[in-house]
């Protein structure tokens with residue numbers, strides 16, 4: 001299990017991560033979502049001991065990464081697929097990692113097979129495509145047959161077949177009881193891959209819940225209702241009738257109404273009673289992408305001037321307040337730190353910097369594993385051989 005408790009990271013005046021607490025449990029794929037610059041990579045780096053938290057802790061199996069015995073056998077990560085010596089072949093790269101971590105050389109060919117790079121294993125990695133580089137990175141992460149895996153944007157640059165392969169691999173790894181924590185910008189992909197989500201915005205926790213609950217909590221099923229475009233008074237009449245009946249009707253950018261709080265038959269009856277003709281009355285269930293955009297619309301740092309979110313409804317109270325104080329979302333999976341998050345309410349611009357807390361492990365160590373390439377993993381990944389106890393622990397190997 002991965003656990004973050006009160007994790008905070010400041011870079012000078014910039015607060016990249018603030019008071020983040022969550023758990024990533026084994027046996028499921030947990031997606032890590034957040035807009036650009038929201039602190040996902042920083043969080044992953046802190047979990048992997050590559051960055052020292054300003055305050056708070058990040059542990060794996062109860063220990064900080066750097067104090068894990070034989071960390072490369074327990075934790076595998078893909079942070080930056082380009083973190084490979086381009087002059088080395090894929091096999092040589094993996095062999096050097098294996099040797100530094102006391103992993104038997106035969107494991108290299110096993111993971112090359114798992115990621116589908118066996119035919120190009122002798123080629124220098126600088127000639128690899130983005131997707132091949134991703135596969136090599138995934139191979140590095142799998143090398144130690146770890147129980148805990150972190151992947152930062154693993155499908156970056158992959159073609160549809162590669163994306164499907166990564167999806168199957170993540171699910172398979174989780175089904176083997178491993179802890180799989182994966183960040184992605186691709187919501188549709190995350191909806192198909194992850195069962196659980198941790199969503200952050202501007203470094204703070206916005207949600208910690210199942211994909212299903214996230215969608216229903218943030219999409220609040222609604223009806224799309226359309227009245228004749230040329231008769232705006234019909235729309236106004238219906239809006240008033242819906243309001244009197246206890247529903248909410250808000251205009252959509254295309255002129256339709258988004259109605260919540262009333263079932264479809266009731267809306268139909270109200271329209272009939274008000275003598276309003278309907279051109280459309282349809283149920284709507286939001287996608288993960290839509291739910292995500294609603295949840296994070298207040299937490300986006302970088303936004304185009306023609307942002308399609310402009311037309312989205314306000315986030316309901318208690319979902320993503322300006323200060324991102326806490327989840328407070330119906331159906332949310334219990335987060336043991338919810339109380340803490342709810343109490344934080346740091347407001348715009350984050351709270352004043354807390355006194356820096358020395359990190360016991362000093363400077364970052366390189367751990368970034370490169371990426372993979374390959375066919376769908378038909379068979380479970382072969383286990384690595386037992387650890388060779390004669391090899392000294394080299395946790396900084398990666």
Ligand SMILES: Nc1ncnc2c1ncn2[C@@H]1O[C@H](COP(=O)(O)OP(=O)(O)OP(=O)(O)O)[C@@H](O)[C@H]1O
Pocket residue numbers: 011014015016034035036037038039040041042043
């Ligand atoms: N070494 C650093 N020095 C200063 N600021 C940093 C550093 N690393 C990250 N940041 C800042 O911290 C914030 C969070 O960055 P981070 O890369 O963790 O976000 P992210 O969610 O991974 O973004 P993306 O989805 O775009 O990769 C950003 O504003 C970023 O500019």
